[in-house]
Amino acid sequence: MRYAMAVDTLKCVGCSDCVVACQTENDVPIGHCRDWIVEKTTGTYPELQLEIRSERCNHCANAPCVRTCPTEASHYAEGGIVLVEESECIGCKACITSCPYDARFIHPEGYVDKCTFCIHRVEKGQNPACVSVCPTHAMIFGDLDDPNSDISRAMATRKWKSLIPEAGTDPKVFYLI
């Protein structure tokens, strides 16, 4: 089982519903966000292109954060979801520094926090909060090892990319372009 997420950049309008739904669903403290929106504009007026992406931790299969963690706090859970175990985290912040996507942050209570792919929802067969709330249905979540899942079919039929693949982290969040 390999969980992954795909964001359809043609549908994403950058409304940030995903950001605030994650915040309320996961009690993320105010002043911190587990996900965010990036807008990339290329060209010169009026020949312009705009790509909009909803980004978060990529739950990499070759995660540098898991590798550099000196305890077992950063670990791979079910389906390759990368999680932080609060009671093992010492707050050394090696993982934060080692993430090329800068997706992690320090929770006010001292441990390191980030997107969890809403594992508490996924375990019950639901989608992560961001995927469930997206008004344009731009987000897909599922099992890449299942050829009939929405995400497998989307990856097979659409052009896609991931972020800085040259960093070698093998990310599991994809962007349909």
Place this chain on the structure above:
Amino acid sequence: MIEEIITSGRMNPEIDPILHVWGGEIPFYLFLGGISAGILIFSAYFTLRGRQEELPVAVKWMPLAVPFLIGIGLIALLMDLSHVLYFWQLFTNIRWESPMSWGAWTLGIIMPLSIAWIATWVEDIFPKWDWKFDEVKTAIEWLKNYRRYMAQILILLSVILGMYTGILLSAFNARPFWNTSILGPLFLASGLSASAALVSFFSKSEVEKRLFTRIDIILIGIELFMIVHLFMGHLAGTQVHIQAAQMFLGGAFTVPFWVFVVGLGLLLPVVLEILELKHKFIPAIVPVVLIVAGNLMLRFIVVNAGQASRWLY
């Protein structure tokens, strides 16, 4: 024009707009760790070469500082941890892929080992020293027999201590400025250089002073060589590496690095030391202070610049 910006969300404290999760504690610890490693390497090496009587400050006196330096360094590290009550987890896990774990265990072993090392030399330095407990006296005598083995282990562990911080930083390919294998040897050479300068300053023996001044000159030469190649490597790398190097070649770190670290911390002291060797009168305190201060500045700048360099946005 390409405009790629975060328009909503994130802007997490200490992450954006510039990463700054490691403040002053980490460079301070790196500085103390580097000097401790240097001191122990020289002490152990010259013991193995049988020159302990000839170079008493290097072999017997300087190691006295090590437990205190490492102790203060450890306190600095603990102060940096944001979830400090769980720090003991470091010692219930060994993670072979994590330089952090290597560092924790190395420190954990070097601390008692260096105390044992000092204990074998204490009577040489303080002849009136009395261990009070007979068990302790026998234990120390027993340890003195294994001095050669202790010295060999100490060299190994101290090299790890001196280098691992650089290796740790270079393992973070997420921070392009640190992404160079030169950082490990650079930190080791820098630590050795600072401890050599300190030995030369505290020594009363002309032979010891000259030896360590010569060692220091060679080490500074190696450091300068490595710094040049560090930047050459970055400028020949990918876009993000070039940008990282540009922080030092016209960017925010240009003056602090080239003036304070390289100019005042390396070039000026090496010139002064060469003049010392040529028997010109140089107040001994000057090169030492410059080298040690330059050492600290180097680590501060490397830690901050690395955090400031990033792949995205």
Place this chain on the structure above:
Amino acid sequence: MSTNMNRRDFIKVAGMGAGSLAFATPLFDFSKGEILAPDTVPGMYAKRTPTYCEICFWKCAGWVHTNEEGKIWKVTGHEDDPHSNGRLCPRGTGGVGMYNDEDRLKTPLIRTEVGGVQTFREASWDEAFTYIADGLKKVAKEHGPECTALFSHGSGGKYFGDLLKAFGSNNITAPSYAQCRGPREVGFFATYGEGVGSPERVDIRDTRCLVLIGSHFGENMHNGPVQEIAQATAKGASIITVDPRFSTVASKSKFWLPIKPATDMALLLAWMHVIINEGLYDKDYVEKYTYGFDDLKAHVATMTPEWAYGLTTIKPETIRETAREMANASPRVIIHPGRHVTWYGDDTQRLRAVAMLNALLGSWGRRGGYYNPEKVKFKSYPHPPFPKPTRTWKDAFPGKYKLAGLSLASGICDATIPTVERDCSFKAWIVNGTNLIHTLPNQANTIKAIQSLDLMVVVDTMPMEITGYADVILPECTYLERYDNIRVSPHREPTLALRMPAAEPKHNTKPAWWMAKGIADKMGLGHFFPWNDIEEKLDWELKQVGSSLEEMKRLGVKKLDRSYDDLYPMENLEDFEFNTNTGKIELYSTAMEDEGYDPLPKYKAHEEPPEGYYRLIYGRAPMHTFSRTANNPNLTDLMDENSVWVNPKVAKEWDLKNDQYLWLENQDGVVSKTPIKVRVTERIRFDSVYMVHGFGHTNKKLTRAHGRGASDADLITRVHIDPEMGGTGMRGNFVTFRFEAGEEVSS
């Protein structure tokens, strides 16, 4: 009882005194929903209660999830609601922030003077009601009850509206008419005999071509259209966006027309020219349903794409190509009317052109075009008949704004300032849920009007700028803590939606129905609110339509069947009598002609920015609504300040760098009160600058919003009035850059 102060100082400093009083009094008891069927995450929440969102006016229905401790956890969409289809927008999802915001108004406040300085003091509800009742009665005695007005842009306003009507005044207004959608209602009404309505009756999900004139869906986060646009484009629909700015939807459009601002009318007329002259219009539809086609044909004969090119800078080939694209999709094409259309003062005529273009392409009353909405025929709880007022606001403007269907907020504001021509002016305002300082253009005028009042009552949840001018502030609880009227809005299917409290009101806040009833009792008008508590009223009303309060608490949303199968009444060219003078779709408007306005839209050139100035264009961000969300803790995490978009050519000329702060100064020398960050981007035209509306708050009590970003409302001092209905055109203001602050503006 009213204050002796003859000038209302804007009270900035916290003079509120300590603490807040305890909440619910024994007078009423908010009953909560029972433990409903939990969703598949047991233990994560204890119960969920239905509500409909109050953050914008879309009123999406949703569920509020509360945990075992009674703390509100999150708000999600209601799966059966056609407004939201089970997914709320970011403002709705962030609604919990409104509930948690510690800067909320906590207790009633009355203006007083301490040591020569005006400030607020805490008061009891009884004291506040007495103050208001006495004030209103005094106005009635001295001037007549008609000299009171209600400005409302919140659900609670319904109750204050009833109070005012019971009192004898009909002057209930919302800024959403003259400051927003008024011109399109009048323009479409003149053409079709019906307005566009809210939610807009556009069948986006089945359209094949959507034409947007200035609309920036995606940044403008109307939940319905954004969802339907995504559905339509997934099915292959194309979008044509006409906007000087490269908006989000422009980036997803097949055609983006980077039009020169203020020239849209020329484009619309040229499109009509092409469609008529190339025979691309829906001939059967036009033949059967329209009046005045030949007049229109003659009118646009000279309005060629080449003519339009000179005015709009859109190439003639593009104008022809997009006209053909629209016609190709006909009848499943929508030239969207937009919503905030008060731009340049000829807006009713521009919206007439939009309506006419739709008619030529045969989209009105058909699938993929404009559907026929229906709402539940809802009867309100019976009450004694309201007294008939002898005057309305319109009497203040004899012979003007003849086609205005609703009252003008700006008109009432103007009619509050005493003038020699008028024999009376408004003396008392009740303001509910609208921050007039950021809403009405020409701030100085609004403040002058407020200074002329005898009584100003503000009902709000947050200490917005308007509260600084009040005599009495009544703290309303948020929509998550109260009942309101049943939502009965027009859509493809008639629906009912219930709002009930998910938690007790925090601090000493109360719902509007309780306040209105309390004030009514004080004024001897209690018999106009004959129900004992709101649940009794709602239950009675629901039973009339075959439901009950108990059922609605369980369901949240109830869909009813349409009375007739007439969702698309013109789909097959059925007979239809339009509500116009001729009984047909009036391409040539007889209604306009009768009142002395142009029966066919004409192009009018508008003022251009002087040298060194740039047209001020403002718009929306998807995570904020008006100025009301700028302090919401969840939403400020998404966006906590606005920026001014500047084209790189302009930035180079002025040596501006990204993220530097500066002040904007407009053509009348007015400077923005707060500095704003620069965003150098290719997405804005070189003759304009763009900023998101709703920032630049000056009330210090809004701790997260105070001083962040700048307010476009500060800079909108030149207003172009639409002669047909009094709409306030706001896009005729030009700004330049200043690098130090303006003088302190005292109010």
